[in-house]
Amino acid sequence: MLKINNLNATIDNKSILKGFSLNINPGEVHAIMGPNGSGKSTLSNILSGKKGYETSGEILFEGKDLFELETEERAHKGIFLAFQYPLEIPGVNTNIFLKTSLNAIRKARGEKELDAIEFLKLVKEKSKDLKFDEDKLNRQLNVGFSGGEKKKNEILQMSLLAPKLSILDETDSGLDIDALKIVADGVNTLRDKKNSFLIITHYQRLLDYIKPDFVHVLMNGKIVKSGGPELAIELENKGYENFN
Amino acid sequence: MDNRQKEIDNLKDYKYGFSTDIENTRAPKGLNENVIKFISNIKKEPEWMLDFRLKAFERFKLLKEPDWQKPKYPKIDYQDLYYYSAPKSMDDKPKSLDELDPKLLETYKKLGIPLQEQARLNGIAVDAVFDSVSVATTFREELTKHGIIFCPISEAIQKHPELVKKYLGSVIPTTDHFFATLNSAVFTDGSFAYIPEGVRCPMELSTYFRINASNTGQFERTLIIADKGSYVSYLEGCTAPMRDENQLHAANVELIALDDAEIKYSTVQNWYPGDKDGKGGIYNFVTKRGLCKGKNSKISWTQVETGSAITWKYPSCILRGDNSVGEFYSIAITNNHQKADTGTKMIHLGKNTKSKIISKGISAGFSDMTYRGLVDISAKATNSNNYTQCDSLLMGNKCGAHTVPYIKNKNSESTIAHEATTSKISEEQLHYCQQRGLSSEEAVGLIVNGFCKEVLQQLPMEFAVEAQKLVGISLEGSVG
Numbered sequence: 001m002l003k004i005n006n007l008n009a010t011i012d013n014k015s016i017l018k019g020f021s022l023n024i025n026p027g028e029v030h031a032i033m034g035p036n037g038s039g040k041s042t043l044s045n046i047l048s049g050k051k052g053y054e055t056s057g058e059i060l061f062e063g064k065d066l067f068e069l070e071t072e073e074r075a076h077k078g079i080f081l082a083f084q085y086p087l088e089i090p091g092v093n094t095n096i097f098l099k100t101s102l103n104a105i106r107k108a109r110g111e112k113e114l115d116a117i118e119f120l121k122l123v124k125e126k127s128k129d130l131k132f133d134e135d136k137l138n139r140q141l142n143v144g145f146s147g148g149e150k151k152k153n154e155i156l157q158m159s160l161l162a163p164k165l166s167i168l169d170e171t172d173s174g175l176d177i178d179a180l181k182i183v184a185d186g187v188n189t190l191r192d193k194k195n196s197f198l199i200i201t202h203y204q205r206l207l208d209y210i211k212p213d214f215v216h217v218l219m220n221g222k223i224v225k226s227g228g229p230e231l232a233i234e235l236e237n238k239g240y241e242n243f244n
Numbered sequence: 245m246d247n248r249q250k251e252i253d254n255l256k257d258y259k260y261g262f263s264t265d266i267e268n269t270r271a272p273k274g275l276n277e278n279v280i281k282f283i284s285n286i287k288k289e290p291e292w293m294l295d296f297r298l299k300a301f302e303r304f305k306l307l308k309e310p311d312w313q314k315p316k317y318p319k320i321d322y323q324d325l326y327y328y329s330a331p332k333s334m335d336d337k338p339k340s341l342d343e344l345d346p347k348l349l350e351t352y353k354k355l356g357i358p359l360q361e362q363a364r365l366n367g368i369a370v371d372a373v374f375d376s377v378s379v380a381t382t383f384r385e386e387l388t389k390h391g392i393i394f395c396p397i398s399e400a401i402q403k404h405p406e407l408v409k410k411y412l413g414s415v416i417p418t419t420d421h422f423f424a425t426l427n428s429a430v431f432t433d434g435s436f437a438y439i440p441e442g443v444r445c446p447m448e449l450s451t452y453f454r455i456n457a458s459n460t461g462q463f464e465r466t467l468i469i470a471d472k473g474s475y476v477s478y479l480e481g482c483t484a485p486m487r488d489e490n491q492l493h494a495a496n497v498e499l500i501a502l503d504d505a506e507i508k509y510s511t512v513q514n515w516y517p518g519d520k521d522g523k524g525g526i527y528n529f530v531t532k533r534g535l536c537k538g539k540n541s542k543i544s545w546t547q548v549e550t551g552s553a554i555t556w557k558y559p560s561c562i563l564r565g566d567n568s569v570g571e572f573y574s575i576a577i578t579n580n581h582q583k584a585d586t587g588t589k590m591i592h593l594g595k596n597t598k599s600k601i602i603s604k605g606i607s608a609g610f611s612d613m614t615y616r617g618l619v620d621i622s623a624k625a626t627n628s629n630n631y632t633q634c635d636s637l638l639m640g641n642k643c644g645a646h647t648v649p650y651i652k653n654k655n656s657e658s659t660i661a662h663e664a665t666t667s668k669i670s671e672e673q674l675h676y677c678q679q680r681g682l683s684s685e686e687a688v689g690l691i692v693n694g695f696c697k698e699v700l701q702q703l704p705m706e707f708a709v710e711a712q713k714l715v716g717i718s719l720e721g722s723v724g
């Protein structure tokens with residue numbers, strides 16, 4: 001589904017990713033762990049289409065050159081990024097934002113757009129599953145949301161949009177234990193033979209709830225070690241020093 | 245880029261940019277007594293009307309063009325303009341739409357304002373003003389049943405002289421400032437509405453202003469009188485062809501609300517803004533003033549200003565009646581090289597008078613926007629208050645936004661509250677929206693409409709949707 005070959009990325013003359021390669025097949029869950037500043041968010045930003053990076057190397061999504069696609073086209077094709085720091089957008093009602101987003105993606109997929117009633121029914125259902133307080137949906141997007149509420153809002157959007165590839169950038173950071181389980185439920189519900197996940201995290205705990213197929217350690221701009229779930233436990237115990 | 249391509253690109257952005265090829269009757273070029281007499285004569289005006297004009301002209305000759313505004317413009321040669329231009333076919337006023345030049349009907353159809361009976365907009369009476377004449381007014385019979393007068397002002401001068409004499413110039417005197425006085429001397433057409441005592445106008449009244457002729461100034465005049473206990477909602481729309489020259493539009497609008505009456509006046513101003521490099525476009529220098537003459541009266545201005553090369557206007561309320569209310573809701577958008585200096589004046593004279601100002605300014609490209617507003621509470625206006633909220637939204641870092649509030653409170657029992665914010669649409673916000681499948685244009689539309697919501701809500705339903713689209717179109721190409 002996603003093939004990254006020898007990706008290099010530079011911003012403001014600072015080289016961040018240096019020969020990064022990764023292969024994700026349909027249905028797989030990959031976890032990436034790595035110290036602060038190692039380039040995890042840089043990777044997710046580049047996958048999402050954020051501008052401002054100088055890049056070389058190759059990224060293929062379902063065989064297509066990702067660099068050829070605009071940010072929104074990538075979203076239309078099923079790439080979703082749960083942001084490490086979700087943005088606040090004053091003046092924009094959360095419900096309206098979610099509906100506009102869902103319909104933009106449905107339209108691009110050639111599906112019928114949902115009217116207000118159909119949408120509200122769907123969003124109600126999903127909010128209930130995720131124990132997301134519905135009142136928040138009538139507030140301005142992420143404005144005044146607590147850190148955890150913003151993260152949950154990302155997962156709500158993920159479950160609404162049902163993407164093929166979901167990238168979760170530290171979605172678990174700042175979540176209480178109950179919320180962590182809910183987020184994991186959100187992922188597990190969407191998890192099937194076709195949908196894949198790239199989960200960026202600092203903590204092994206999330207991986208207790210979402211069993212990854214692979215765990216990778218990212219350091220100095222590339223993957224220095226890959227393994228199964230046991231690698232996360234090893235990291236938790238020993239830290240990153242051993243990998244240098 | 246070759247010219248043709250440029251033209252096509254422009255048309256994409258400004259779909260009202262076509263012009264109608266029609267034979268015109270024009271006044272001789274220039275500004276003098278003879279031209280004023282020409283206008284008065286072709287309109288078959290009574291003596292008193294000509295006197296009004298000539299008096300204004302005498303005054304005009306003594307006035308100096310103001311230059312305190314932020315947007316500067318090259319000197320206008322007032323002798324190099326035509327002050328009257330109208331389709332020749334209007335020389336003998338057609339009695340019905342069947343007699344109207346098909347080219348005119350076609351023009352309004354293209355503008356989305358069909359005039360024919362079968363195609364008319366539902367529930368909206370339209371007065372269609374083309375350059376210097378009103379070419380048609382719809383739903384007149386229906387309105388007459390309620391005693392409402394809605395007709396071109398040139399016709400009102402002939403048929404309802406007592407009303408026109410009493411109220412014309414009562415809010416904007418002929419001795420007012422430069423452009424208003426010029427308008428009093430040379431105004432050509434516009435709309436007149438009178439709502440009798442106790443009548444709630446059953447439909448929206450509207451005027452659609454179209455500038456077509458080149459090298460011509462448009463000076464329209466609108467007068468709306470809401471008698472005791474009446475209510476009217478009025479909407480004004482404007483477009484013009486794309487031309488390389490700047491064209492002057494200097495209108496006067498006077499509103500009078502008597503006891504317990506309410507006037508809601510909405511404008512969707514979409515004059516040609518000039519091209520991407522700032523060439524051409526309308527100078528929109530209009531004077532709009534409402535008088536809350538009676539007690540408990542209310543005047544509410546709502547404006548969506550997206551067009552014009554320069555917009556320079558301050559729709560105002562004089563709150564003379566006790567307990568009267570003035571409101572000003574504004575969205576002003578400038579893109580490319582457009583400039584705007586707009587706001588309002590709220591003059592509190594009566595007791596317990598209230599005013600509210602909500603202004604949303606959006607600037608993009610190389611444009612420049614100024615909000616300028618005056619709140620003046622006189623010594624006699626006990627227990628009065630004003631609330632002002634002024635928000636600016638910037639897109640990119642080459643545009644400007646300025647807020648210039650003037651506050652005068654001479655009554656210790658009255659209060660004025662002013663809030664202002666400035667924000668910016670960030671790359672990160674756009675990226676977030678795009679990650680969720682929205683194009684950058686859709687994202688800007690969503691953010692901007694969220695920003696303007698409070699004002700858009702004030703527009704009559706039928707126009708809110710149009711205005712929302714217009715807001716999006718005006719900012720197209722301002723991102724990415």
Ligand SMILES: Nc1ncnc2c1ncn2[C@@H]1O[C@H](COP(=O)(O)OP(=O)(O)OP(=O)(O)O)[C@@H](O)[C@H]1O
Pocket residue numbers: 011012014016034035036037038039040041042043084
């Ligand atoms: N615009 C920028 N200009 C200069 N350096 C940048 C820029 N953006 C990111 N960096 C640097 O790139 C490096 C990688 O940042 P990135 O956000 O990808 O790290 P991360 O692995 O996500 O860290 P964390 O675990 O703290 O979230 C950091 O050293 C950061 O300071």
Ligand SMILES: [Mg+2]
Pocket residue numbers: 040041042084169170
């Ligand atoms: Mg990060």
